[in-house]
Amino acid sequence: MANAQFPLITQNLSLDLVNTEIISYDKRHDLIQSEKDLMAWFEIMGETAPFLRSFTLQQVQEQLQRIHQFRAELRKHFESIAEGSKPSLAFIAFLQDQILDDKLARIPNGKPDESILSLIAYDALWLIHTKEIQQLKRCANEKCILLFLDKTGRRKWCSMKICGNRQKVSRHHKKNQ
Template sequence: MCSRKTFPLISGFLSLDLVNTEVISHGRRHELLVHEQDLLDWLHTMCEEIPSLDKNILNISENETTEILRHIHEFRFTLRENFESIADGNFIDKGWISDLEKNIENAPYVYRLESDELKQISKGSTLNKILSLLSLDTLHLIAEGKLQKIKRCSNPDCVLLFIDLTGRRKWCSMKICGNRKKVARFQEKKNKKT
């Protein structure tokens, strides 16, 4: 059995982690959701990270994956565009909120009691379920005021976004850009001494 592709899970939010499936490596933007299997790997990862997600989104037929991947790319583009605009200090677009709400209308939620837990289950096609979950996550970020705390990484060569709840965070992740910056500063100091 082959291992699944890994993704930079730095936010803890489904919609933001989707936006962060585009990364910069060696000076170029790289797409982490290239193939249908990448989409399946990402969905599996999200279900592991967020146990309350509707696991039915993993039941995608081979015929559906190509179409769903195309729509996910389009949806991610719109998310990134709006998230970056908010990170740059702009107001949240009311038309975008309406679009997110329509996505949820296309796959509304019902609740079921499973193993003594109340589970939120979306109805509709697999694509609509996925877009509904992503849209709901985004609307939660807006409603809780967290989207107003979205930031770009301080590394100008990084495209990852994150929510800064402390007001002091600079990097997408200390493991990714923060550590690189520390190593670069250390090398710079070392080179000045020699």
Template sequence: MITLAKTEFPLITHNLSLDLVNTEIISYDKRHDHIHSEEDLMKWLDKMGEAAPFLNRSALKKVQEDFSNVSQKILQFRSVLREQFEDIAEGGEPAPSFVSFLQDQIAAAPFTYKIIDDKLARIPAGNIDDAILSLIAYDALWLIHTKEIKQLKRCANEKCILLFLDKTGRRKWCSMKICGNRQKVSRHQKKTNK
């Protein structure tokens, strides 16, 4: 049986694709990867299973059986997503080649549908690595299709690499708990030290 500890990923978007990209952070001026072991990847997939019912215990067991292959593909996919998303966050448009890349990934594990817990769930058919990437690619393609990708922003903290969707048009920080609060504390300290 798979038992997983509570995760500490900065899940600030509730989008599989963006939350995967945000598994890399900057802390103490160094880039840190929250997915650097089998346990880390399993924790992340387990957490993502809250939004994607396909990522259940059975799927996680298959990941463990082919961990090296699955983890390598997920991390390569994350790298492509980060490059594309950062370009879009800087004002670029989704490249047609990126859209084709996402569509090809979905085609490698197309979806069937099941009702799970009174919700219609997407269930990718195919190898476990292709199935996971298909779910993530669908999420990214959905952001492009719905134009929500135009709300993609980078945190205003120049030492932060987290990305988020600014649905209000006023958001500056990845999270008030992470960078927003740090900025408030820093401004307060500067005022009180004068």
């Protein structure tokens, strides 16, 4: 699934990583199945975090499994938070363990694989620190697993282009029957 269209709906590195898993036709799909997919995601995310664009395919070949494990941990905790829980101390400690040299840095130093996870952990910790994490929501479409930040307090859908429009079309068809 190289060059997959990623649903970039949050402008947050950690949430956009979690949102690389989607539901389509009632099945879960992983948009980062290969090193090329991961490179495509890095390239796209490099628009907001240019550091990610510097990686070569050779540098990310070992990354795929670590990214999947990291994403699974983020998803577990983000979903819990979206359901109303507070960020747990264990989650914060997990994120802090990913930070290189115990320094929060927008562009971390170190080995590429550690730097990537450190940058994503930094983003998640920043959401917690700024309390934006309290705005974390799950899409109202029960078949959708995407997460987003509801900054207005009224948002229900991950995106009007994705689930919001589907809901509108469904309501329209029901009215006209």
